[in-house]
Amino acid sequence: MAKVLEVKEISKRFLGLLALHRVSLHLEEGEILAVIGPNGAGKSTLLNVISGLLRPDSGEILLLGENISHLPPEARTHRGLGRAFQIVQPLPELTVRENLLVGALFGKPGLKRKEAEAWVAEVLDLTGLSPRAEALAGELTLLEDKRLELARALATRPRVLLLDEVMAGLRPKEAEEAVALVRRIRDSGVSVLFIEHVMPVVRALADRVVVLDYGEVIAEGAYEEVAQDERVKEAYLGRRA
Ligand SMILES: Nc1ncnc2c1ncn2[C@@H]1O[C@H](COP(=O)(O)OP(=O)(O)OP(=O)(O)O)[C@@H](O)[C@H]1O
Ligand SMILES: [Mg+2]
Structure with a gap:
């Protein structure tokens, strides 16, 4: 399968805070990938770097095999990168x-x-x-x-669609409908990378899950695998409950 999006060794620092540390991940054609992690893990920062709203300190972003790291957001849109925001602005x-x-x-x-x-x-x-x-x-x-x-x-008309917590605030029945909609979007030929806190949605929707914590990838795999991972359990429960 072809990689439609590649994130290579991305780092991003805000003053003293290392928000992303050498984050690498990829999205396959036709795939639905979830990026999860505790509050402040760096998920939105990662989407902002991919969409071009933020410049990383180092690393590269490839879209459909092309290095888009130097391009402004609208040029990325023209090349097939779509983004939906948590706070809608019609x-x-x-x-x-x-x-x-x-x-x-x-x-x-x-x-x-x-x-x-x-x-x-x-x-x-x-x-x-x-x-x-x-x-x-x-x-x-x-x-x-x-x-x-x-x-x-x-x-x-994106080839790759980035979604930042688009299910937030929906009732369970509404979230189910939204899950079905994202599947239809994928079936129409769009690969999807989504950030989500609602775990039933992640389980229902994701082909694969990447877990971020303190700006680093700490686990990657099927939902059932990462949910059993000790580092992931600790990230969610151990330090911050
Ligand atoms: N513009 C900014 N300036 C300074 N610090 C920032 C900025 N944006 C984010 N941060 C910090 O970077 C870290 C990662 O933030 P980010 O918003 O990416 O986390 P997140 O995983 O999306 O969290 P949440 O689940 O709460 O949305 C946090 O510590 C946050 O306070
Ligand atoms: Mg966020």
């Missing part, structure tokens, strides 16, 4: 459909309006937002907001 006075159209045009400059509209219709369908297409984004429920955030990221 344009509230535009409709759901219009928000997605903006995403589609931002993701692929030069895209014809007709093509963008056709793609947005597919994304609305895939994310279950078609019935709300003409609603103003500012009038959505929390669950619909989360769907729009995912849809907005998808509208940019």
Whole structure:
């Protein structure tokens, strides 16, 4: 299988704090990878480095085999890196459909309006937002907001999608629906790297799990394996309960 994303020996320091220390991981084509770890482990910092919002002190990021380390975030988007944020920021006075159209045009400059509209219709369908297409984004429920955030990221036509705690605050039934949605996204040809604190979601969704603690990878493998790992148990329970 091809590696669609490679993180190589990334380090990032904030003043005295080493937030990431020589972190390496990869994402395979068609894979759903979870990155987990206690609060402050470096998960969001890692996503910020991958998406280009933060510059690492050392290390490289490869997307579809290309070194993108020197590129700004929008150039990474154009090359197929999509990102959904925990705090959703739609344009509230535009409709759901219009928000997605903006995403589609931002993701692929030069895209014809007709093509963008056709793609947005597919994304609305895939994310279950078609019935709300003409609603103003500012009038959505929390669950619909989360769907729009995912849809907005998808509208940019990513090959690799980064998700930072998109299930946070959802009720169990809603989280189940979101899990099914992320699976549909994967089945549509998008590889997914997600950060998540809700362990039932990690177990249900992840093909593989990478565990970070104090900025280092301490375990990697199937959910059942890492859940049994002594270092992982200690990281979650021993020092911080
Ligand atoms: N911009 C910043 N300036 C200084 N320190 C930062 C900055 N961003 C993050 N940190 C610190 O870096 C460490 C890693 O933070 P990060 O947000 O990546 O953790 P996280 O794993 O996403 O945690 P959480 O599960 O709570 O979201 C923390 O100690 C945090 O306080
Ligand atoms: Mg975080």
